[in-house]
Amino acid sequence: MTQPGAATKIVLPESEIPTRWYNILADMPSPPDPPLHPGTKQPPAPEDLAPLFPMDLIEQEVSGQRYFDIPEPVRDVYRLWRPTPLYRAHRLERALGTPARIYYKYEGTSPAGSHKPNTSVAQAYYNRRAGITRLTTETGAGQWGSALAFAARQFDLEIRVYMVKVSYEQKPYRRLMIETWGGEVVSSPSRLTASGRRILEDDPDSPGSLGIAISEAVEEAAGRKDTNYSLGSVLNHVLLHQTVIGQEAQKQFALVGDYPDVVIACCGGGSNFGGLAFPFLHDRFTGNAPKAARVVAAEPAACPTLTRGVYAYDFGDTAGLTPLMKMYTLGHGFIPPGIHAGGLRYHGDSPIVSKLVRDGHVQAQAYSQVGVFEAAVQFARTEGIIPAPESAHAVKGAVEEALAAKAEGTPRTILFGLSGHGHFDLAAYDQYLRGRLQDYEYPAEMVEKALADLPVVPGA
Amino acid sequence: MTQPGAATKIVLPESEIPTRWYNILADMPSPPDPPLHPGTKQPPAPEDLAPLFPMDLIEQEVSGQRYFDIPEPVRDVYRLWRPTPLYRAHRLERALGTPARIYYKYEGTSPAGSHKPNTSVAQAYYNRRAGITRLTTETGAGQWGSALAFAARQFDLEIRVYMVKVSYEQKPYRRLMIETWGGEVVSSPSRLTASGRRILEDDPDSPGSLGIAISEAVEEAAGRKDTNYSLGSVLNHVLLHQTVIGQEAQKQFALVGDYPDVVIACCGGGSNFGGLAFPFLHDRFTGNAPKAARVVAAEPAACPTLTRGVYAYDFGDTAGLTPLMKMYTLGHGFIPPGIHAGGLRYHGDSPIVSKLVRDGHVQAQAYSQVGVFEAAVQFARTEGIIPAPESAHAVKGAVEEALAAKAEGTPRTILFGLSGHGHFDLAAYDQYLRGRLQDYEYPAEMVEKALADLPVVPGA
Numbered sequence: 001m002t003q004p005g006a007a008t009k010i011v012l013p014e015s016e017i018p019t020r021w022y023n024i025l026a027d028m029p030s031p032p033d034p035p036l037h038p039g040t041k042q043p044p045a046p047e048d049l050a051p052l053f054p055m056d057l058i059e060q061e062v063s064g065q066r067y068f069d070i071p072e073p074v075r076d077v078y079r080l081w082r083p084t085p086l087y088r089a090h091r092l093e094r095a096l097g098t099p100a101r102i103y104y105k106y107e108g109t110s111p112a113g114s115h116k117p118n119t120s121v122a123q124a125y126y127n128r129r130a131g132i133t134r135l136t137t138e139t140g141a142g143q144w145g146s147a148l149a150f151a152a153r154q155f156d157l158e159i160r161v162y163m164v165k166v167s168y169e170q171k172p173y174r175r176l177m178i179e180t181w182g183g184e185v186v187s188s189p190s191r192l193t194a195s196g197r198r199i200l201e202d203d204p205d206s207p208g209s210l211g212i213a214i215s216e217a218v219e220e221a222a223g224r225k226d227t228n229y230s231l232g233s234v235l236n237h238v239l240l241h242q243t244v245i246g247q248e249a250q251k252q253f254a255l256v257g258d259y260p261d262v263v264i265a266c267c268g269g270g271s272n273f274g275g276l277a278f279p280f281l282h283d284r285f286t287g288n289a290p291k292a293a294r295v296v297a298a299e300p301a302a303c304p305t306l307t308r309g310v311y312a313y314d315f316g317d318t319a320g321l322t323p324l325m326k327m328y329t330l331g332h333g334f335i336p337p338g339i340h341a342g343g344l345r346y347h348g349d350s351p352i353v354s355k356l357v358r359d360g361h362v363q364a365q366a367y368s369q370v371g372v373f374e375a376a377v378q379f380a381r382t383e384g385i386i387p388a389p390e391s392a393h394a395v396k397g398a399v400e401e402a403l404a405a406k407a408e409g410t411p412r413t414i415l416f417g418l419s420g421h422g423h424f425d426l427a428a429y430d431q432y433l434r435g436r437l438q439d440y441e442y443p444a445e446m447v448e449k450a451l452a453d454l455p456v457v458p459g460a
Numbered sequence: 461m462t463q464p465g466a467a468t469k470i471v472l473p474e475s476e477i478p479t480r481w482y483n484i485l486a487d488m489p490s491p492p493d494p495p496l497h498p499g500t501k502q503p504p505a506p507e508d509l510a511p512l513f514p515m516d517l518i519e520q521e522v523s524g525q526r527y528f529d530i531p532e533p534v535r536d537v538y539r540l541w542r543p544t545p546l547y548r549a550h551r552l553e554r555a556l557g558t559p560a561r562i563y564y565k566y567e568g569t570s571p572a573g574s575h576k577p578n579t580s581v582a583q584a585y586y587n588r589r590a591g592i593t594r595l596t597t598e599t600g601a602g603q604w605g606s607a608l609a610f611a612a613r614q615f616d617l618e619i620r621v622y623m624v625k626v627s628y629e630q631k632p633y634r635r636l637m638i639e640t641w642g643g644e645v646v647s648s649p650s651r652l653t654a655s656g657r658r659i660l661e662d663d664p665d666s667p668g669s670l671g672i673a674i675s676e677a678v679e680e681a682a683g684r685k686d687t688n689y690s691l692g693s694v695l696n697h698v699l700l701h702q703t704v705i706g707q708e709a710q711k712q713f714a715l716v717g718d719y720p721d722v723v724i725a726c727c728g729g730g731s732n733f734g735g736l737a738f739p740f741l742h743d744r745f746t747g748n749a750p751k752a753a754r755v756v757a758a759e760p761a762a763c764p765t766l767t768r769g770v771y772a773y774d775f776g777d778t779a780g781l782t783p784l785m786k787m788y789t790l791g792h793g794f795i796p797p798g799i800h801a802g803g804l805r806y807h808g809d810s811p812i813v814s815k816l817v818r819d820g821h822v823q824a825q826a827y828s829q830v831g832v833f834e835a836a837v838q839f840a841r842t843e844g845i846i847p848a849p850e851s852a853h854a855v856k857g858a859v860e861e862a863l864a865a866k867a868e869g870t871p872r873t874i875l876f877g878l879s880g881h882g883h884f885d886l887a888a889y890d891q892y893l894r895g896r897l898q899d900y901e902y903p904a905e906m907v908e909k910a911l912a913d914l915p916v917v918p919g920a
Contacts, residue, residue: 008539009474014467079468080547080844087540091614109569111844113883153841154551176886179893180840380640381613384540384571423573423883426636433639 008090010252012083017075022243024278024352025236026066027285032355033326036313041457044323051222052229054130057123060237068240070122077121077154081110082244086252087418089398091382098402099411101258104394104418105249105276106385112177114388114420115272116147116232119241123230124151134158134227136220138188138213141167141342142174143420144232149183162188162216165208173424188213195219195319209335211318218321233269234316234325234350242275249415250279259290260415262401266393267297267306267364268343270350276417281361293415296401297353297364298393300372302440303336305329305349306357306364308447313457314348324455327354331450337440339369340428341389347450367396368439373432375399376422388420389428468550470712472543477535482703484738484812485696486526487745492815493786496773501917504783511682512689514590517583520697528700530582537581537614541570542704546712547878551842553862560865561718562858564878565709565736566845572637574848574880575732576607576692579701583690584611594618594687596680598648598673601627601802602634603880604692609643622648622676625668633884648673655679655779669795671778678781693729694776694785694810702735709875710739719750720875722861726853727757727766727824728803730810736877741821753875756861757813757824758853760832762900763796765789765809766817766824768907773917774808784915787814791910797900799829800888801849807910825857828899832856833892836882848880849888 025031034043046058053061060068070078089102107115127135135157139145145161152159161178168175168187175185188208189196195215199206206212221229231238253259263280267273277297283289299306309328316322318332329348330336336345348354356362376392378399379385387395398416405412422429431437485491494503506518513521520528530538549562567575587595595617599605605621612619621638628635628647635645648668649656655675659666666672681689691698713719723740727733737757743749759766765788774789776782789808790796796805808814816822836852838859839845847855858876865872882889891897 007474008536009541011471011473013471014469076468081469111846150844154844172890173883173886176890176893177846180837180846180886180889182841377640381642384610384614386571386637386640423633426633426640429640430632430636433636 007256008088010086010088010255012248012251014079014083016248016251017078017082018070018244018247019075020067020069021240022247022279022282023063023066023068023240024281025064027282028355029285030355030359032351035323035325035351036457038315038320038322038324038455052218054126054132054228056126056130057237060240061235071125074122074125078244083248084109086249087383089383092379093402095378095382096399096402096406098406099409100402100405100414101411102398102402102414103260104416105245106418107245108385108418108421111150112143112147113423114143114147115242115245115275116144117150118244118275119232119238119271120147120151120230121154122241124148124155124157127228128155128157132157132226132228134160134224135230136160136162136217136227137230137232138162138210138217140164140210141171142178143343145183145185146174146177147232148230149178149181152183153181159183160220161185162190162213164188164210164213165206171424188216190216192216193219209318214317215319215321233271234348236352238271239274239278239350239352242271243278245275245417246277246279249276258413260293261291261412262294262296263415264296264298264394264397264401265417266344266390266419267299267349267353268346268390270353272417272419273297273353274350277362281356295362296397297357297362298397299364299366300339300341300344300393301366301368301442302339303330303345304366304442305347306354307366308442310451311354311358312454314454316348324457325351327351328357330447331453333453334447334450337443339440340425341393343390344393365397367393370432370437370439372396373429373437377429377432385418386422386429387418388422389425391417391419394418467716468548470546470548470715472708472711474539474543476708476711477538477542478530478704478707479535480527480529481700482707482739482742483523483526483528483700484741485524487742488815489745490815490819492811495783495785495811496917498775498780498782498784498915512678514586514592514688516586516589517697520700521695531585534582534585538704543708544569546709547843549843552839555838555842556859556862556866558862558866559869559871560862560874561871562862562874563720564876565705566878567705568845568878568881571610572603572607573883574603574607575702575705575735576604577611578704578735579692579698579731580607580611580690581614582701584608584615584617587688587690588615588617592617592686592688594620594684595690596620596622596677596687597690597692598622598670598677600624600670601631602638603803605643605645606634606637607692608690609638609641612643613641619643620680621645622650622673624648624670624673625666631884648676650676652676653679669778674777675779675781693731694808696812698731699734699738699810699812702731703738705735705877706737706739709736718873720753721751721872722754722756723875724756724758724854724857724861725877726804726850726879727759727809727813728806728850730813732877732879733757734810734813737822741816755822756857757817757822758857759824759826760799760801760804760853761826761828761902762799763790763805764826764902765807766814767826768902770911771814771818772914774914776808784917785811787811788817790907791913793913794907794910797903799900800885801853803850804853827853827856830892830897830899833889833897835859837889837892845878846882846889847878848882849885851877851879854878
């Protein structure tokens with residue numbers, strides 16, 4: 001179907017959309033520690049999560065079952081953009097003069113323009129099946145909110161998105177996408193919830209934060225029987241749904257008779273990273289592949305969770321309301337500098353990804369903002385696609401690998417995840433091109449201060 | 461490869477990218493009248509065009525040869541996004557309750573997000589081959605400028621884009637795309653050209669216009685040996701390059717064993733329309749297909765060139781500098797109301813498309829703005845993709861056809877062209893959703909006034 005070596009774009013027919021999601025918990029040599037209830041410090045029972053999530057998702061969250069069948073209505077929505085293309089970056093290779101073969105898996109062809117709909121569609125489906133008619137969620141710049149609004153519409157769910165006020169006012173485009181798909185967007189903090197009103201009483205001009213928006217969305221969902229809450233990363237079931245990415249990439253590599261030596265993806269909460277990497281880690285854990293790929297998580301130097309954080313129990317949110325998760329964290333009170341890769345500005349990380357890094361199965365690598373944009377512009381000028389700032393961290397990782405191959409004079413096969421396009425991030429490119437983009441030092445003092453606030457978990 | 465009937469997305473491997481462009485001049489029952497030199501009123505000789513265009517493109521402009529081979533370096537760039545998907549709009553069909561089968565050919569997966577790179581890549585290639593190192597062009601909101609900047613970068617050409625000042629200031633996103641790809645953007649009117657300086661002397665605060673920007677781009681190209689000018693629509697060679705769209709669609713229909721009864725595309729200068737429709741008209745002219753498709757050009761009621769214009773010789777630009785073209789026109793002095801479908805705000809139309817309408821081979825249909833956005837939102841909420849306002853005119857046409865099929869109780873196969881995404885047009889959706897979008901009456905008086913200025917061509 002495609003000529004090995006010569007192909008630019010390796011495509012699959014929609015019959016090749018994966019039929020099941022892969023659960024890496026079944027194959028990890030050592031499983032992650034369980035989450036803990038913030039009061040009792042005991043693992044939460046499924047019932048504790050039932051006010052927020054449908055039972056199907058709670059089961060996927062805790063199960064050790066290796067595969068979950070993808071329901072046909074979910075695969076049917078996936079058909080709108082899946083399988084996504086795997087590209088061979090011939091032009092970037094030539095520009096770098098590298099002996100490496102560089103491939104990228106491009107998730108920007110989804111209606112929302114990123115990998116996020118892989119899980120938003122699944123979550124909307126399971127909620128609908130459980131009789132839920134409304135969803136709430138939070139969003140920063142709007143990537144997750146728009147992905148969930150698209151999915152909610154496909155299953156006739158209403159949706160309310162609490163959008164951080166400063167983004168609501170300064171970045172209207174993803175808000176308009178949410179509204180075009182029929183979703184409701186509320187500037188957070190709002191007067192619709194007790195949490196919001198409390199903040200506004202203290203500071204009527206509060207710019208909001210992701211932590212506040214989470215509190216509002218959770219409060220509303222917990223208080224209404226018809227309404228559930230939906231989260232776009234970090235949790236096990238979210239990473240599970242994203243594994244369609246890596247599974248497709250494996251089929252595409254088989255078509256051209258190649259296999260990656262190294263797999264690189266950007267990592268914020270971990271869902272994009274897990275989606276691409278876990279199927280390749282499965283190959284490694286089971287010896288089920290021509291070679292064992294090295295796996296790299298790329299993160300921003302300004303929010304270096306995996307490379308500079310501590311591995312400990314911490315809250316998932318800023319306010320300290322969520323279950324405690326064992327993960328790499330910079331402290332739940334840490335507020336990262338305002339880099340443009342908003343999706344990577346998270347103090348913690350997926351417990352599964354954290355454990356894989358802890359045990360040496362995954363390498364983490366941090367990159368500074370200016371170098372990341374330099375790589376992104378080189379990529380845009382050779383391959384055409386303008387990457388999202390988050391995805392640009394993986395571009396940077398791939399360029400570094402390709403230059404190392406050149407310096408060593410040894411070819412290798414590099415796969416990276418291009419998780420989305422940068423159509424709504426052009427202001428950041430503008431700053432870079434005008435030399436106005438800045439790097440941030442490792443925020444050592446802020447991290448130290450935040451880590452001093454870690455919750456105490458006896459025996460952990 | 462795909463299951464007939466069940467498929468959502470009919471994809472082709474890149475080996476199926478067409479190997480030649482189709483020239484409808486070879487098959488038209490009656491050819492269009494030739495362009496005329498504005499001074500002599502005689503057809504221009506190829507040499508007259510040589511200061512602006514390379515000989516390969518001039519030959520394609522005037523030739524009656526049925527096919528032109530697509531050079532391999534052009535096909536190689538096409539591989540970055542071609543073949544584009546043909547979608548079956550199952551969800552839109554269900555929402556409309558229509559017995560019709562609706563298909564759409566989606567060109568928004570190109571790096572620039574529209575069909576425009578199909579010709580910009582070809583034009584950049586031929587200019588490079590002719591030893592040209594710089595290109596100039598004009599752009600309004602930036603669709604064409606960004607497509608040409610992407611293409612210029614692929615063939616190491618410099619590019620300067622004269623961008624209408626009001627767009628330069630109010631719509632920065634496509635300007636930033638051009639710059640990200642390495643192009644230079646100049647606010648027009650500028651002090652770089654005599655035409656620009658003349659305008660600024662009269663009115664230092666001139667908001668600019670497409671006509672002024674064309675004058676500046678042409679003036680610079682005509683005055684420099686290393687520099688040519690590039691145009692994004694209207695001309696025969698531009699429509700020729702776009703025929704990869706319709707040729708791919710034909711292969712995709714063959715894969716699922718279907719064929720359109722009606723083909724609908726939006727029409728501004730005519731390149732998107734011609735690209736999709738001409739291969740199907742070829743089938744009709746040669747009897748080379750299971751049936752003869754009806755072909756519809758969708759245009760805005762606010763700029764109803766094909767439905768309310770006159771068929772006459774007129775200038776292609778506002779200033780009256782270009783050759784005279786026999787076409788439907790609202791008068792070169794006509795300034796269309798400020799609808800959001802900027803790409804359809806053109807007083808004239810392709811001479812080939814005009815002749816096909818004149819001779820009854822193509823039907824033209826005009827739609828008002830509010831109804832067009834209503835269809836676009838219904839499309840976005842069912843199919844996911846948010847259409848460009850231009851493309852939304854074809855969506856509206858398809859919806860009307862599907863509702864007619866429902867009213868008549870007769871199934872039919874509808875194909876429409878979704879020429880681009882609306883990621884940079886969300887402000888227009890915002891206005892629609894808030895009830896602030898307005899329709900414009902047919903601007904009868906303005907048209908009457910403009911038509912009084914038509915150039916006099918003896919005997920035409």
